[in-house]
């Protein structure tokens with residue numbers, strides 16, 4: 359079976375989207391679903407391409423056992439064809455993605471969209487506490503998305 363391909367997107371790809379990717383990776387590993395999904399993250403901006411994640415993101419992900427090796431990258435035109443679900447951290451990112459997505463715009467969603475919880479703001483100018491809060495918000499949302507994509511209590515193990 360083809361994996362479901364999920365792409366998390368923020369502005370710089372050093373804080374929010376790598377956090378979401380790390381959480382998703384941790385959850386699918388815990389649930390034995392690594393072959394069912396392909397996951398990556400990207401930024402709409404070019405500034406940090408090639409850099410590792412922000413050290414505060416690294417600290418928080420390590421604290422939660424969700425760290426992975428990461429290099430930031432900017433979103434590419436072919437991402438819109440390749441990924442099935444493209445989740446934007448905030449409305450500005452969502453707007454830029456919709457503009458870039460062309461015929462694939464229906465794949466783009468604000469990460470909070472199904473639950474109407476606003477958006478995930480950029481913690482970049484905050485302290486470690488703010489990064490931890492961002493992690494906790496994302497952990498809740500990412501788990502809910504995974505539950506939608508692969509309900510744990512579905513007997514066939516697969517969303518209808």
Ligand code: 4NP
Pocket residue numbers: 368369370371372373374375401405480481482
């Ligand atoms: P992120 O945070 O979008 O969550 O990775 C940011 C990191 C850097 C910048 C903006 C947002 N920046 O402008 O460099």
